[in-house]
Amino acid sequence: AQTVTQSQPEMSVQEAETVTLSCTYDTSENNYYLFWYKQPPSRQMILVIRQEAYKQQNATENRFSVNFQKAAKSFSLKISDSQLGDTAMYFCAFMKPVANSKLTFGKGITLSVRP
Amino acid sequence: DTAVSQTPKYLVTQMGNDKSIKCEQNLGHDTMYWYKQDSKKFLKIMFSYNNKELIINETVPNRFSPKSPDKAHLNLHINSLELGDSAVYFCASSPTPGGSSYEQYFGPGTRLTVT
Numbered sequence: 001a002q003t004v005t006q007s008q009p010e011m012s013v014q015e016a017e018t019v020t021l022s023c024t025y026d027t028s029e030n031n032y033y034l035f036w037y038k039q040p041p042s043r044q045m046i047l048v049i050r051q052e053a054y055k056q057q058n059a060t061e062n063r064f065s066v067n068f069q070k071a072a073k074s075f076s077l078k079i080s081d082s083q084l085g086d087t088a089m090y091f092c093a094f095m096k097p098v099a100n101s102k103l104t105f106g107k108g109i110t111l112s113v114r115p
Numbered sequence: 116d117t118a119v120s121q122t123p124k125y126l127v128t129q130m131g132n133d134k135s136i137k138c139e140q141n142l143g144h145d146t147m148y149w150y151k152q153d154s155k156k157f158l159k160i161m162f163s164y165n166n167k168e169l170i171i172n173e174t175v176p177n178r179f180s181p182k183s184p185d186k187a188h189l190n191l192h193i194n195s196l197e198l199g200d201s202a203v204y205f206c207a208s209s210p211t212p213g214g215s216s217y218e219q220y221f222g223p224g225t226r227l228t229v230t
Contacts (some may be wrong), residue, residue, distance in 0.1 A: 033217050039156075043203060045221035089156060097217055100146050100170040102160040103207075 002027045002094050006106035013082045014114050020067075021077045021109050023092030029053075033095045034068065034075045035103070040088040048090070051075065052097075079111075087113045118142050119222035121206050127228045128196055136191045136225045138206030145211045146170070147189035148219065149181060152203040161204075164189050193227075201229045 003026045013019035025034070036048040051059045051068050058066050063080045079086055092106040119140045128134050140147060148171075149161040163171040167183045178194045193200060206222040 035218075043224045043226075045205060045207075045224075047218055050218065091158065095217060095219075099211070100163050100165050101217070102148065102163060102171055102173075103150075103158075103219060104160075105158040108156050108158075 002029070002032075002096075002104045004092050004094050004104055004106035006092055006109050008109050009107075010110040010112070012112045012114060013079075015082055015084060017082055018078060018080045019082055019111065021079070021090050021092075021111065023075045023077070023106055025073050025075065025092070025094050025106075027073070027094065029096055031097055033097055034066075035093040035095070036064070036066070036075075036077045037091045037093060037105075038086075038088045039091065039108070040085075045091075049077065082113045084113050084115060087111060119206055119208055119220050121204075121222040121225050123225060124223060125226050125228075127230065129230055130196055130198060132196050133192070133194045134196060134227070135193070136204055136206075136227070138189045138191070138222055140187055140206075140208040140220070140222075142208055142210070142220060143187075144208040144220070145186060146209045147183065147186075148207040148209075149189065149191050150205040150207060150221075152205060152224070154202065158205070162189075162191075196227075196229045198229050201227055203227070 032053045034051045038046045067076045089108045091108045093103045146165045148163045162181045164183045166186045203224045207219040209219045
């Protein structure tokens with residue numbers, strides 16, 4: 001079974017600065033997908049970024065990028081130029097790339113962006 | 116246009132009652148899911164359906180019964196509600212896997228409060 005660990009319960013960052021959210025996972029699979037989801041106070045789950053394990057290049061989406069270390073089973077999210085709208089819970093998630101696969105989530109981290 | 120919708124968004128009811136939550140997706144996806152987010156914000160899969168067929172049933176009490184009348188709808192019926200059922204329930208859908216289409220699209224969630 002897969003497990004996803006987010007050990008930091010909460011973080012705070014000054015607006016315009018950079019913050020990194022940590023995530024580790026455990027799996028015996030060689031191919032899989034990793035995701036970061038954002039959940040603002042509205043509670044909507046929003047996909048931030050996705051990484052395929054077979055790709056060595058780290059995924060990037062505008063101000064969001066990941067540091068994917070497959071051997072270390074680490075998948076951190078870097079948010080550059082933090083904005084007030086980034087204040088939310090962030091969930092790291094794992095999924096096997098097969099039909100009907102479920103998402104396995106970490107416990108989440110609460111990020112607060114200070115003005 | 117709303118991609119994945121849920122009704123109701125809020126549901127307050129008493130212990131022992133039976134209630135249903137409805138989910139509809141207009142994305143043409145084949146697979147639909149129910150996730151539960153507990154009071155500590157932990158998200159966990161409950162069920163998944165593919166084209167009206169139950170695929171995943173994750174040790175959920177028998178009081179919970181999903182029903183999929185067609186592949187665009189997945190409803191969740193809960194019998195004999197208990198205090199511990201209070202949570203946010205998310206519906207999600209995903210397309211037939213292929214390429215990068217493993218993303219799951221979430222509905223807005225239904226906050227169920229059992230008193």
